[in-house]
Amino acid sequence: MKENLIKGSEIVCKALINEGVDTVFGIPGGAILPLYGTLNKFPELKHILTRHEQGACHAADGYSRTTGKVGVAFATSGPGATNLITGLATAMMDSVPLVAITGQVGRPAIGTDAFQETDITGATLPVTKHNYLVMKASDIGSVMHEAFHIARTGRPGPVLIDIPKDVFDELAEYDFSKDSKIDLPGYNPYLKIDQNQIEKAVDLINEAKKPIILAGHGVIISKAQNKLLEIAEKAQIPVVTTLLGISAFPEDHILSTGFPGMHGMAYASIALDEADLIIAIGSRFDDRIVGNAKRFGKNSKKIHIDIDPAEINKTISIEAPILGDINEVLGLLNPKVDSKTHPQWLKEVEHFKSEHPSLMIPESETLLGQQVIKTLSDLTDGNAVVCTGVGQHQMWAAQHYTFNKDSVWLSSGGLGTMGYEIPSAIGAQIGAPDKTVWSICGDGGFQMTIGELATVAENNLPIKYAILNNNHLGMITQWQDMFYNGQNMHETYTGNPDFVKLAEAYGIKGIRVDNQNDLEKAINEANNHKGPVVVDFVIEKVDYVFPMIPAGGSVDQLIEEEKK
Amino acid sequence: MSNGIHRRTIVALVHDKPGVLARISGLFRRRGVNIESLAVGHSEQKGFSRMTFVVGGAENSVKNISSQLNKIIDIVDASDISEKNIVWRELALIKVKCNQSQRVEILELSKVFRVNVVDVGINNITFELAGGKSKIDSFVELLDQFGVMEVMRTGRIATLRGATKIGINDGEFGESNSSDIYIADKDASGSV
Numbered sequence: 001m002k003e004n005l006i007k008g009s010e011i012v013c014k015a016l017i018n019e020g021v022d023t024v025f026g027i028p029g030g031a032i033l034p035l036y037g038t039l040n041k042f043p044e045l046k047h048i049l050t051r052h053e054q055g056a057c058h059a060a061d062g063y064s065r066t067t068g069k070v071g072v073a074f075a076t077s078g079p080g081a082t083n084l085i086t087g088l089a090t091a092m093m094d095s096v097p098l099v100a101i102t103g104q105v106g107r108p109a110i111g112t113d114a115f116q117e118t119d120i121t122g123a124t125l126p127v128t129k130h131n132y133l134v135m136k137a138s139d140i141g142s143v144m145h146e147a148f149h150i151a152r153t154g155r156p157g158p159v160l161i162d163i164p165k166d167v168f169d170e171l172a173e174y175d176f177s178k179d180s181k182i183d184l185p186g187y188n189p190y191l192k193i194d195q196n197q198i199e200k201a202v203d204l205i206n207e208a209k210k211p212i213i214l215a216g217h218g219v220i221i222s223k224a225q226n227k228l229l230e231i232a233e234k235a236q237i238p239v240v241t242t243l244l245g246i247s248a249f250p251e252d253h254i255l256s257t258g259f260p261g262m263h264g265m266a267y268a269s270i271a272l273d274e275a276d277l278i279i280a281i282g283s284r285f286d287d288r289i290v291g292n293a294k295r296f297g298k299n300s301k302k303i304h305i306d307i308d309p310a311e312i313n314k315t316i317s318i319e320a321p322i323l324g325d326i327n328e329v330l331g332l333l334n335p336k337v338d339s340k341t342h343p344q345w346l347k348e349v350e351h352f353k354s355e356h357p358s359l360m361i362p363e364s365e366t367l368l369g370q371q372v373i374k375t376l377s378d379l380t381d382g383n384a385v386v387c388t389g390v391g392q393h394q395m396w397a398a399q400h401y402t403f404n405k406d407s408v409w410l411s412s413g414g415l416g417t418m419g420y421e422i423p424s425a426i427g428a429q430i431g432a433p434d435k436t437v438w439s440i441c442g443d444g445g446f447q448m449t450i451g452e453l454a455t456v457a458e459n460n461l462p463i464k465y466a467i468l469n470n471n472h473l474g475m476i477t478q479w480q481d482m483f484y485n486g487q488n489m490h491e492t493y494t495g496n497p498d499f500v501k502l503a504e505a506y507g508i509k510g511i512r513v514d515n516q517n518d519l520e521k522a523i524n525e526a527n528n529h530k531g532p533v534v535v536d537f538v539i540e541k542v543d544y545v546f547p548m549i550p551a552g553g554s555v556d557q558l559i560e561e562e563k564k
Numbered sequence: 565m566s567n568g569i570h571r572r573t574i575v576a577l578v579h580d581k582p583g584v585l586a587r588i589s590g591l592f593r594r595r596g597v598n599i600e601s602l603a604v605g606h607s608e609q610k611g612f613s614r615m616t617f618v619v620g621g622a623e624n625s626v627k628n629i630s631s632q633l634n635k636i637i638d639i640v641d642a643s644d645i646s647e648k649n650i651v652w653r654e655l656a657l658i659k660v661k662c663n664q665s666q667r668v669e670i671l672e673l674s675k676v677f678r679v680n681v682v683d684v685g686i687n688n689i690t691f692e693l694a695g696g697k698s699k700i701d702s703f704v705e706l707l708d709q710f711g712v713m714e715v716m717r718t719g720r721i722a723t724l725r726g727a728t729k730i731g732i733n734d735g736e737f738g739e740s741n742s743s744d745i746y747i748a749d750k751d752a753s754g755s756v
């Protein structure tokens with residue numbers, strides 16, 4: 001008999017601790033009960049009980065985006081596991097490192113359509129970076145460490161580990177030094193940067209007359225914000241970010257030129273179009289930026305710095321790709337780039353900004369979503385952690401909040417997941433306990449994961465939820481008005497709850513604001529409140545997000561403001 | 565390249581374990597790529613299999629399919645060898661109607677194609693033929709007059725000519741040189 005035999009469930013916990021995990025989000029159930037049964041032996045692991053597994057997954061995602069660490073979620077087999085899928089898909093699209101651990105029915109029951117049996121490794125194939133079904137306890141240790149390695153390295157993403165109930169109880173040895181040795185011949189995330197690629201890019205940058213940087217989420221993932229600032233300042237290159245690149249570059253900086261694309265600033269889209277060189281850094285040329293791929297960037301050559309080879313030339317042809325970790329690539333590139341400026345081009349960009357202001361808030365008697373965000377930005381000095389749902393409020397947040405150096409931006413960019421707003425903020429606040437977390441919510445998305453308010457209350461997390469309440473699926477109204485002849489269908493709510501009373505029912509402070517005069521006072525009150533707050537901002541019912549470039553369009557189709 | 569269908573030949577070294585093919589076929593399905601042929605077998609390395617795919621689809625879906633495949637952790641290496649100097653073969657078993665009076669004639673024909681007879685029945689005969697697609701196609705065409713009962717083809721298997729082996733092996737999660745990585749659309753990517 002071997003001496004050091006421990007239960008599979010204990011191996012899971014020990015491996016989590018060895019990976020530096022301190023918080024897990026989840027919900028127990030039959031198949032994962034053996035794991036929950038050992039959790040109390042490991043006080044280092046704090047478990048946050050959410051109200052829905054989607055909430056657990058988004059919370060883990062929010063935790064990861066604020067800390068840069070791998071987020072962890074637990075769920076039981078069957079419905080618990082399938083409830084994770086939206087959260088995994090959200091993380092997959094936005095390259096967020098997660099490890100999800102699901103219980104599975106016992107080994108003898110697998111394949112028998114047993115109670116709460118779902119082939120979750122099959123179901124999550126397209127929404128995970130990798131996944132595992134672990135059929136013996138002696139594999140748990142190495143699989144756990146492999147999973148963390150895969151989740152956090154290269155282009156990060158979610159990894160799911162499915163463990164049958166009886167495997168949690170099976171005894172096996174766990175040896176950290178052995179089990180954490182990674183042997184994955186098919187996975188080489190550490191790319192050696194090719195000097196030729198660097199040289200080629202340097203030449204293009206030094207020759208360019210109108211260069212622009214398009215900074216994406218990769219800059220944040222690679223923690224390359226300082227190097228981005230360095231190259232931008234050294235070569236005096238204006239910076240636009242992608243939606244998920246927001247907060248990678250301080251927006252109060254003179255070179256900050258907003259974000260381009262469907263609901264980006266007109267001047268950003270125009271500058272990107274006018275440039276003769278686009279330096280894309282950790283961005284994947286998403287269709288909401290590119291629009292018409294044939295028309296995109298017709299005036300420019302392109303440099304694409306990315307860690308994922310599959311993104312190069314995927315939709316846009318690249319003259320100079322550089323494969324590698326962004327922080328490392330910029331470390332090699334920045335010293336070779338000429339210190340210089342492009343006065344003519346910078347003047348032109350300034351001109352775009354003044355000619356196409358984009359962020360003008362229309363005159364209004366009633367409260368507007370844009371005003372709420374602008375005031376919030378001012379009253380938090382642009383340095384809050386900002387979460388959003390999906391829709392108009394998300395775009396207004398992206399547009400009107402000035403993201404400064406210490407801000408963090410969490411939004412479901414790739415999947416566009418409504419319901420992200422409440423749980424992501426839970427993870428964010430736990431990950432950044434000393435920061436002010438504001439979550440900008442739609443009244444639609446808020447109700448998709450509303451049960452997580454109980455999680456907020458239970459853990460007394462001082463999150464400030466700002467509902468931009470228009471009693472509408474606002475973005476749907478906008479699309480129906482603009483593209484479906486104003487035939488508004490199934491986008492108006494007549495049964496919304498009283499959000500203030502609702503918050504109070506959870507034991508959370510509720511504030512209602514329905515006019516411009518009370519705006520500052522309410523935000524200050526929320527900021528000064530020690531616990532969680534829900535502010536119900538009753539905003540103009542029908543309003544539109546502008547500028548807008550319709551899907552598949554280009555700057556030629558740019559709509560700057562509402563036609564009166 | 566007819567009807568806008570672009571064809572690529574991909575060779576992959578993969579872990580020999582359950583679920584690998586599902587990951588691969590799932591990727592093809594998601595990206596709208598059709599598997600025209602697929603051949604799998606053990607490789608020279610224990611625990612690893614080699615697969616050859618011929619895939620077809622819109623240019624945009626197939627052009628970087630090997631880089632997408634390389635993201636699958638269980639694939640050690642996938643290479644698009646369509647434009648490389650390759651040797652490839654396909655094996656076919658062809659069962660054709662054949663009464664006693666036709667037998668001599670059919671066997672004569674098969675000699676021209678250097679085809680092996682693997683089975684003879686009272687009313688049929690089965691050939692085994694290895695070669696390129698056109699060789700197999702023409703033989704099948706020739707047999708048509710007698711009545712082809714069944715054609716079984718393995719799909720192509722391929723390898724690079726010369727010493728270059730498919731499948732890199734730079735050891736324990738070592739560095740892979742980014743310039744070794746295949747980037748779709750050679751024209752645009754220049755040095756890589």
Ligand SMILES: Cc1ncc(C[n+]2csc(CCOP(=O)(O)OP(=O)(O)O)c2C)c(N)n1
Binds near residue numbers: 474
């Ligand atoms: C889970 C999910 N379902 C549906 C959609 C489609 N959708 C996109 S925006 C939107 C409206 C969002 O309404 P709300 O949350 O109230 O935000 P608003 O646009 O009014 O600010 C909908 C339904 C989505 N993105 N996510």
